[in-house]
Amino acid sequence: MSTAKACVLVEPNRIETWDVPIFDPPAGGALVRIVAGGVCGSDVHIMTGEAGIMPFPIILGHEGVGLVEKLGPGVETDYAGVPVKTGDLVYWAPIALCHRCHSCTVLEETPCENSQFFEHAEKPNWASYADYAVLPNGLAFFRVPDGTSTDAVIALGCALPTVLRGFDRCGQVRVGDTVVVQGAGPVGLSAILVAKLAGAREIIAVDMHENRLAMARTMGATATVSLKDSPDERRRQIYDRVSSHGPDVVVEAAGVLPAFPEGVDLTGNHGRYIILGLWGAIGTQPISPRDLSTKNLTVAGASFPKPKHYHGALQLAARLDGEYPLAELVTHRFGIAGALEALEATAKGAVIKAIIDPQIT
Ligand SMILES: [Zn+2]
Ligand SMILES: [Zn+2]
Structure with missing residues (x-):
């Protein structure tokens, strides 16, 4: 053989x-x-x-x-x-x-x-x-x-299949939605692309690396936010852009656990938070469960397209x-x-x- x-x-x-x-x-x-x-x-x-x-x-x-x-x-x-x-x-x-x-x-x-x-x-x-x-x-x-x-x-x-499955399971981006994507690697870039094709009004990418943020803009992001800014500053930039109601959809594509509490905090009232990047990140993070109730949030994940x-x-x-x-x-x-x-x-x-x-x- x-x-x-x-x-x-x-x-x-x-x-x-x-x-x-x-x-x-x-x-x-x-x-x-x-x-x-x-x-x-x-x-x-x-x-x-x-x-x-x-x-x-x-x-x-x-x-x-x-x-x-x-x-x-x-x-x-x-x-x-x-x-x-x-x-x-x-x-x-x-x-x-x-x-x-x-x-x-x-x-x-x-x-x-x-x-x-x-x-x-x-x-x-x-x-x-x-x-x-x-x-x-x-x-x-x-x-x-x-x-x-x-x-x-x-x-x-597997990034674009994962994004397609995520929106299938957790609800599609609708025309006019405001979307924040945490992480501009292949999963985040795929989410930006799909949000753009779906007619999102604003698509804001958050990442540490300028080369990824530049690619995010090429793929359809309307604005980018650097992870090097403080969490408060990031939130201010995002809310300034999408209005005080906050984003309709937040996509976690960062692959790091601290993205999770930040995503819960960022998602606007009645919004959806979709977890795609944490398959390989075993661990826990503190969030305020009350935020889920008072903001009427939907939080959902997807894996294995x-x-x-x-x-x-x-x-x-x-x-x-x-x-x-x-x-x-x-x-x-x-x-x-x-x-x-x-x-x-x-x-x-x-x-x-x-x-x-x-x-x-
Ligand atoms: Zn993969
Ligand atoms: Zn089977």
Whole structure:
């Protein structure tokens, strides 16, 4: 059996490059050669152990675009019925669905109870910091429309699907709404983009890094606020802009726990606060529960987007690339052996989006 390279998280904070077997695709699945693996903020939390214990050793990476190397028996289309063949570019949702569990069939929700986010590094593996991925039966993949840039798709990785799921679960942005987005990484930028498309009147991005705030303005933010200002000053700038009623919608895309009490405080009366970035940040924060009552707030979270959100994100990326500089969100590229560097750069926030490109050695 031939082997290929993969970036393995052996235990928290211990990353190694392994030679792992290349498996044949199972019936209903596909073997893909990875073109780009997205480095997600969640990967940083997984690496450090902040996201909890994983079934180590695991191959990192849950965002991928790759070329179909071999289709499993019986596969003729992607998961939206589009014909697919060897050599086609595909993008996938990282969790297979069994369609035989309470979540899948009764709730029609993700994640599936019989599936897993990671697989042991030496088993057939759908992780994307690797030369190859085996997509199992039930793991939805979609053919990338011809002419779409790989960077535009991977730039929004799991971020745009997460945002689409968040608004699905917590209510869409309405025409004329005022929106504040905490954090202008890929999740925040995706939220800005969707708010802009939905017709928000004001979209205010808050972040520490000027390069991210500049990109936020390009993606549709009407104003930006620096995290370097004090919380009181940030609040004053936001309320000056949207009026004393406060924002209708606040989106947490910061990935750090202190964003939560600040978001509760910022959200206007009768507003909605949507938590998207705290999947990997285990911990608690003090808030005044009375604020939820007196302001009539709706606070809700979302994670693990459904296949339809990945499909929707892919179609949006294909449609909007060029109109918005989606491909330019990819600011840093690393080989498989450079994964630790990629994660460290992502943790610092210096990058907008880093990717693992297996062609880089
Ligand atoms: Zn992700
Ligand atoms: Zn299931």
